[in-house]
Amino acid sequence: xxxxxxxxxxxxxxxxxxxxxxxxxxxxxxxxxxxxxxxxxxxxxxxxxxxxxxxxxxxxxxxxxxxxxxxxxxxxxxxxxxxxxxxxxxxxxxxxxxxxxxxxxxxxxxxxxxxxxxxxxxxxxxxxxxxxxxxxxxxxxxxxxxxxxxxxxxxxxxxxxxxxxxxxxxxxxxxxxxxxxxxxxxxxxxxxxxxxxxxxxxxxxxxxxxxxxxxxxxxxxxxxxxxxxxxxxxxxxxxxxxxxxxxxxxxxxxxxxxxxxxxxxxxxxxxxxxxxxxxxxxxxxxxxxxxxxxxxxxxxxxxxxxxxxxxxxxxxxxxxxxxxxxxxxxxxxxxxxxxxxxxxxxxxxxxxxxxxxxxxxxxxxxxxxxxxxxxxxxxxxxxxxxxxxxxxxxxxxxxxxxxxxxxxxxxxxxxxxxxxxxxxxxxxxxxxxxxxxxxxxxxxx
Amino acid sequence: xxxxxxxxxxxxxxxxxxxxxxxxxxxxxxxxxxxxxxxxxxxxxxxxxxxxxxxxxxxxxxxxxxxxxxxxxxxxxxxxxxxxxxxxxxxxxxxxxxxxxxxxxxxxxxxxxxxxxxxxxxxxxxxxxxxxxxxxxxxxxxxxxxxxxxxxxxxxxxxxxxxxxxxxxxxxxxxxxxxxxxxxxxxxxxxxxxxxxxxxxxxxxxxxxxxxxxxxxxxxxxxxxxxxxxxxxxxxxxxxxxxxxxxxxxxxxxxxxxxxxxxxxxxxxxxxxxxxxxxxxxxxxxxxxxxxxxxxxxxxxxxxxxxxxxxxxxxxxxxxxxxxxxxxxxxxxxxxxxxxxxxxxxxxxxxxxxxxxxxxxxxxxxxxxxxxxxxxxxxxxxxxxxxxxxxxxxxxxxxxxxxxxxxxxxxxxxxxxxxxxxxxxxxxxxxxxxxxxxxxxxxxx
Numbered sequence: 001x002x003x004x005x006x007x008x009x010x011x012x013x014x015x016x017x018x019x020x021x022x023x024x025x026x027x028x029x030x031x032x033x034x035x036x037x038x039x040x041x042x043x044x045x046x047x048x049x050x051x052x053x054x055x056x057x058x059x060x061x062x063x064x065x066x067x068x069x070x071x072x073x074x075x076x077x078x079x080x081x082x083x084x085x086x087x088x089x090x091x092x093x094x095x096x097x098x099x100x101x102x103x104x105x106x107x108x109x110x111x112x113x114x115x116x117x118x119x120x121x122x123x124x125x126x127x128x129x130x131x132x133x134x135x136x137x138x139x140x141x142x143x144x145x146x147x148x149x150x151x152x153x154x155x156x157x158x159x160x161x162x163x164x165x166x167x168x169x170x171x172x173x174x175x176x177x178x179x180x181x182x183x184x185x186x187x188x189x190x191x192x193x194x195x196x197x198x199x200x201x202x203x204x205x206x207x208x209x210x211x212x213x214x215x216x217x218x219x220x221x222x223x224x225x226x227x228x229x230x231x232x233x234x235x236x237x238x239x240x241x242x243x244x245x246x247x248x249x250x251x252x253x254x255x256x257x258x259x260x261x262x263x264x265x266x267x268x269x270x271x272x273x274x275x276x277x278x279x280x281x282x283x284x285x286x287x288x289x290x291x292x293x294x295x296x297x298x299x300x301x302x303x304x305x306x307x308x309x310x311x312x313x314x315x316x317x318x319x320x321x322x323x324x325x326x327x328x329x330x331x332x333x334x335x336x337x338x339x340x341x342x343x344x345x346x347x348x349x350x351x352x353x354x355x356x357x358x359x360x361x362x363x364x365x366x367x368x369x370x371x372x373x374x375x376x377x378x379x380x381x382x383x384x385x386x387x388x389x390x391x392x393x394x395x396x397x398x399x400x401x402x403x404x405x406x407x408x409x410x411x412x413x414x415x416x417x418x419x420x421x422x423x424x425x426x427x428x429x430x431x432x433x434x435x436x437x438x439x440x441x442x443x444x445x
Numbered sequence: 446x447x448x449x450x451x452x453x454x455x456x457x458x459x460x461x462x463x464x465x466x467x468x469x470x471x472x473x474x475x476x477x478x479x480x481x482x483x484x485x486x487x488x489x490x491x492x493x494x495x496x497x498x499x500x501x502x503x504x505x506x507x508x509x510x511x512x513x514x515x516x517x518x519x520x521x522x523x524x525x526x527x528x529x530x531x532x533x534x535x536x537x538x539x540x541x542x543x544x545x546x547x548x549x550x551x552x553x554x555x556x557x558x559x560x561x562x563x564x565x566x567x568x569x570x571x572x573x574x575x576x577x578x579x580x581x582x583x584x585x586x587x588x589x590x591x592x593x594x595x596x597x598x599x600x601x602x603x604x605x606x607x608x609x610x611x612x613x614x615x616x617x618x619x620x621x622x623x624x625x626x627x628x629x630x631x632x633x634x635x636x637x638x639x640x641x642x643x644x645x646x647x648x649x650x651x652x653x654x655x656x657x658x659x660x661x662x663x664x665x666x667x668x669x670x671x672x673x674x675x676x677x678x679x680x681x682x683x684x685x686x687x688x689x690x691x692x693x694x695x696x697x698x699x700x701x702x703x704x705x706x707x708x709x710x711x712x713x714x715x716x717x718x719x720x721x722x723x724x725x726x727x728x729x730x731x732x733x734x735x736x737x738x739x740x741x742x743x744x745x746x747x748x749x750x751x752x753x754x755x756x757x758x759x760x761x762x763x764x765x766x767x768x769x770x771x772x773x774x775x776x777x778x779x780x781x782x783x784x785x786x787x788x789x790x791x792x793x794x795x796x797x798x799x800x801x802x803x804x805x806x807x808x809x810x811x812x813x814x815x816x817x818x819x820x821x822x823x824x825x826x827x828x829x830x831x832x833x834x835x836x837x838x839x840x841x842x843x844x845x846x847x848x849x850x851x852x853x854x855x856x857x858x859x860x861x862x863x864x865x866x867x868x869x870x871x872x873x874x875x876x877x878x879x880x881x882x883x884x885x886x887x888x889x890x
Contacts (some may be wrong), residue, residue, distance in 0.1 A: 001446070001505065001508070001509075002518070003512045010515060011517060012516075012517050012571060012572075012580060012582060014571030014572075037674065038472055038567055038570065038571075040521070040526065040563060040566070041524070041526035041528075043555070044522045044525075044526075045522060045523055046520065046521045046522060046563065047519055047520040047521075047829065048519050048567070048569055049517050049518060049519045051519075052518060052519050052584075055520070063446075063500065064446075064466065067448045070455060072455075072456060072457050073447070073494060073497060074492055074493050074494045074496075074497050075455070075491065075492040075497045075500070076485070076491045076492075077485060077486075077490060077491060077587075077604045078523060078587055078604065079486070079489055079544075079556070079589060079603075079604050080485060080486065080489075081485065082485035083486075091835060096549045097549075099524075099546065101544065101546050101556075103544065103591055103603075104541045104542075104591045104593065109486070111524070111546075111556075118485060121485070122491055122493070123447045125482075125483065125492075126459030126480070127457075127459075127461065135457060135459060139497075142522075142523055142587070144524060146548055146549045157526050158524075158548075159522045159523065215503075231682065247632045256541060312573070325764075340504050350467065351506065417456070417647065442791065
């Protein structure tokens with residue numbers, strides 16, 4: 001929970017006039033210009049107050065949709081012992097992307113790039129039988145992957161914030177229902193953030209397994225080539241209200257019925273069978289990835305349960321990742337204009353920006369405080385520009401930062417009894433009396 | 446924000462009958478028995494769902510009290526480049542407790558044990574003049590200190606969760622007012638958690654500086670010897686409502702007027718001058734530490750601002766730490782009995798525990814759901830024990846977990862129209878009608 005009101009005069013928001021030359025894509029440029037992040041080493045960023053605020057919003061949407069499907073949150077550490085990774089065989093398999101560390105006693109440690117081993121060990125010591133499953137566990141924690149060439153800001157950083165979830169079931173059939181829960185949760189999560197995500201059949205890579213989908217948003221700046229049927233571009237988000245295995249299976253069936261695949265899994269022949277005008281071949285950004293991998297880890301790490309027949313069986317598992325920090329870049333790629341960022345309502349750092357054109361004017365400041373009180377009482381978060389700055393600079397900055405609504409307080413507006421209320425998206429300005437502003441904004445949400 | 450309702454049948458709470466032998470102190474034993482944490486490597490823990498929930502509560506109290514004094518939250522990464530540490534001179538000074546890492550390009554990195562260097566660099570590039578100060582910045586992030594002998598569970602772990610704040614001012618005088626802000630915030634923070642903290646004059650250690658206080662709670666299991674006047678034991682928490690420099694200075698003066706010092710700063714002669722019956726010599730647990738260190742870092746890292754006279758001067762700094770994960774252990778040390786933990790209301794994972802003695806009984810379950818709805822609507826967080834378990838086991842576990850209030854639903858209670866409502870602290874049981882329970886509990890808060 002962040003403070004409801006921020007006064008820019010007391011904030012720490014080092015906005016830049018120009019984006020540094022090293023920023024190649026628009027989301028990276030805008031995050032730097034808006035003072036949201038600052039690089040501290042290659043691919044490693046500090047989240048300045050505004051960036052941190054949005055990060056927490058994204059995290060909370062992700063969390064709510066995990067909780068909604070009955071996943072339980074916990075938190076695993078960033079540094080792990082290499083022991084479990086030796087057991088799973090991945091210590092040697094995982095390449096140079098794994099940050100390997102020796103502690104003071106010369107023990108092999110590592111900065112977790114993912115957590116299959118550790119969560120399997122946790123489940124193993126806490127669950128005994130079919131009565132303890134299905135169990136969906138997740139955490140939201142910093143990860144490290146030592147990319148050889150980190151780039152695109154937070155989109156391909158080395159230290160990144162990720163939600164990773166893990167499912168435990170007594171059979172393949174049940175495990176696929178857990179898989180479907182996450183599939184549906186991801187569609188909901190991304191739709192809440194204003195993103196049109198497309199589930200694409202994908203390679204399983206170092207996680208392993210035989211069923212995997214990547215959730216992709218289309219963007220020219222995306223790093224991977226993707227292929228899909230045009231139908232996906234016209235779909236709206238999904239809301240499966242019927243909470244049954246069957247409803248989930250139907251939703252997954254529906255969302256995988258048309259062609260959609262990443263380059264690694266691309267089937268040129270099947271794609272060619274689509275009418276040419278319906279073929280979409282473009283670039284995409286991966287924002288989520290889900291895997292079913294059966295007993296790959298449970299066998300090696302001896303995570304067994306007693307099933308309904310009394311037999312000891314390895315538990316069936318899946319894992320489910322969302323790049324929380326990366327999402328911020330992806331959302332900006334999908335939602336900006338030449339003036340700056342346009343935040344979707346659900347993750348905007350503030351819903352309302354108030355620009356006080358003349359803070360030295362007592363009546364203006366009193367009016368601003370009155371509006372702040374009404375807005376915060378109505379549950380809105382407010383960014384108040386009370387700085388001694390030229391009005392043009394303040395307007396431009398409020399647009400750059402992407403706050404959904406802006407109200408201007410000035411002696412002229414006070415005299416007229418009519419205030420400018422401008423929507424960031426589309427730029428439409430309305431004029432209204434002070435007392436009408438908050439009721440109007442509440443209606444818009 | 447965690448889910449308001451947890452059903453134990455669907456939770457992940459691997460409670461233990463017996464504490465493992467390696468747990469030497471009561472907080473460590475109870476956290477293991479209550480299924481709050483699980484060690485993954487020496488001094489490195491996973492926070493299981495119940496432990497994670499309390500961790501987030503403690504974090505939020507700490508956050509609110511930082512926000513209240515105008516500190517602004519951001520987030521620095523866990524992995525830092527060694528470059529700034531070479532500049533400050535601490536790369537060589539800091540001993541083996543610093544976890545040093547080589548990345549794939551053989552660059553020197555480290556897992557941040559503290560953040561003076563990085564925050565100074567952030568401030569430097571974002572602030573220019575006396576108009577940009579005072580600036581109080583903080584983050585709550587995982588730290589790593591490679592202790593030679595990690596012990597006492599989360600009280601002296603290697604990977605730990607810490608709030609560290611930093612102040613930036615244009616002069617020593619202003620910097621000391623910032624110091625006082627944190628001093629007062631810390632007294633408030635710890636009082637909200639039910640802790641009697643004593644500010645003690647302390648050594649500055651590797652952070653440096655010429656003014657420092659540790660906030661200590663007295664406990665026989667504490668790791669350091671402390672000495673103070675008995676008066677501190679009788680003080681209540683502090684609330685300075687008057688938000689002025691003078692009020693803060695007076696509060697600090699008042700709270701430092703009697704003798705209180707850690708072993709390193711102990712003055713045996715001054716202590717001997719206290720009447721013998723007022724001398725307290727015991728052990729203590731450090732839960733917070735504040736430092737004023739002037740221009741030590743700003744000079745080396747060239748963090749200058751232009752002062753009111755137009756001169757370029759190094760900024761005056763302080764730093765302020767609270768051990769968020771350690772606090773959980775400290776609170777349990779201070780608040781438990783032979784049945785288990787007794788959470789103070791402000792950080793209890795749930796306010797209400799409901800034990801359904803016979804979940805198979807339809808009327809019992811319907812009554813439990815009715816109570817759950819009323820309680821969650823009133824804003825309470827509820828842990829519902831709906832498991833098929835012996836009643837004795839359920840009662841003992843609810844006590845072990847330390848939930849402040851417990852209501853028992855049973856066919857017998859339904860028939861009588863009277864339900865047991867038991868307070869964890871003190872153990873008093875009241876009997877009341879179902880509809881009276883939530884109004885009664887609301888009154889108690």
